[in-house]
Amino acid sequence: xxxxxxxxxxxxxVTGKKLTVTCSQNMNHExxxxxxxxxxxxxxxxxxxxxxxxxxxxxVPEGYKVSRKEKRNFPLILESPSPNQxxxxxxxxxxxxxxxxxxxxxxxxxxxxLTVL
Amino acid sequence: xxxxxxxxxxxxxxxxxxxTLTCNYTxxSPAxxxxxxxxxxxxxxxxLLIRENEKEKRKERLKVTFDTTLKxxxxxxxxxxxxxxxxxxxxxxxxxxxxxIFGTGTRLKVLA
Numbered sequence: 001x002x003x004x005x006x007x008x009x010x011x012x013x014v015t016g017k018k019l020t021v022t023c024s025q026n027m028n029h030e031x032x033x034x035x036x037x038x039x040x041x042x043x044x045x046x047x048x049x050x051x052x053x054x055x056x057x058x059x060v061p062e063g064y065k066v067s068r069k070e071k072r073n074f075p076l077i078l079e080s081p082s083p084n085q086x087x088x089x090x091x092x093x094x095x096x097x098x099x100x101x102x103x104x105x106x107x108x109x110x111x112x113x114l115t116v117l
Numbered sequence: 118x119x120x121x122x123x124x125x126x127x128x129x130x131x132x133x134x135x136x137t138l139t140c141n142y143t144x145x146s147p148a149x150x151x152x153x154x155x156x157x158x159x160x161x162x163x164x165l166l167i168r169e170n171e172k173e174k175r176k177e178r179l180k181v182t183f184d185t186t187l188k189x190x191x192x193x194x195x196x197x198x199x200x201x202x203x204x205x206x207x208x209x210x211x212x213x214x215x216x217x218i219f220g221t222g223t224r225l226k227v228l229a
Contacts (some may be wrong), residue, residue: 004160016193031215032216037130040221041221042206042219042220042221042222043161043206043217043219044219045216045217048215048216050215056216058157058216058217059216059218075140079164088158090160090161096215098137100212101148101149101213101215102190102210102215102217103148103149103166103168103210105163105166106151106153106161106217108160108161108162108164109160110159110160111158111159111160113158
């Protein structure tokens with residue numbers, strides 16, 4: 001089954017304790033992206049990746065890191081989480097390729113609800 | 118800066134009626150717009166994409182229009198059902214940057 005998976009689905013942590021949220025897709029998609037969703041603010045893009053070893057900042061990258069060492073995986077790293085990073089996080093992927101725009105379906109993962117105390 | 122606005126936070130309609138949701142954009146003319154459905158606590162699901170040269174796109178009971186003069190996209194659900202209750206999001210690509218911009222969404226509730 002074609003899907004985007006994220007782990008963990010729920011996480012409660014404390015300020016400053018490094019964490020990684022994993023994201024994996026099995027559709028051989030080149031474009032992958034991380035979003036956070038907060039009430040009243042909608043979905044905001046954190047980072048995106050056009051392909052292996054190619055990543056770039058979205059609208060709200062501060063406090064986050066990503067890596068794309070393999071095509072299927074795109075982990076989100078919070079080196080020193082703070083309470084303002086408490087949010088619902090989504091990973092997404094699409095076929096979109098460099099030079100062709102983003103007019104392709106984005107497939108979203110199930111979400112990771114993160115609470116930073 | 119580019120901005121995308123959806124017309125209201127919540128819309129309640131009676132079952133069987135047509136729901137119409139609005140997505141307005143400013144300071145930019147997107148080449149295409151996407152519409153997604155999101156259920157509470159779940160990831161958005163792609164519904165339709167409409168390009169600027171397509172005035173209308175249909176998929177079953179869904180219809181999307183794109184008016185570049187009014188800078189607006191309308192999303193219609195005909196013969197609405199309680200199962201259509203969800204939040205609907207519009208989105209576009211930030212001009213040539215490979216970044217997505219999403220609207221805050223409209224929460225639709227279809228009353229039985």
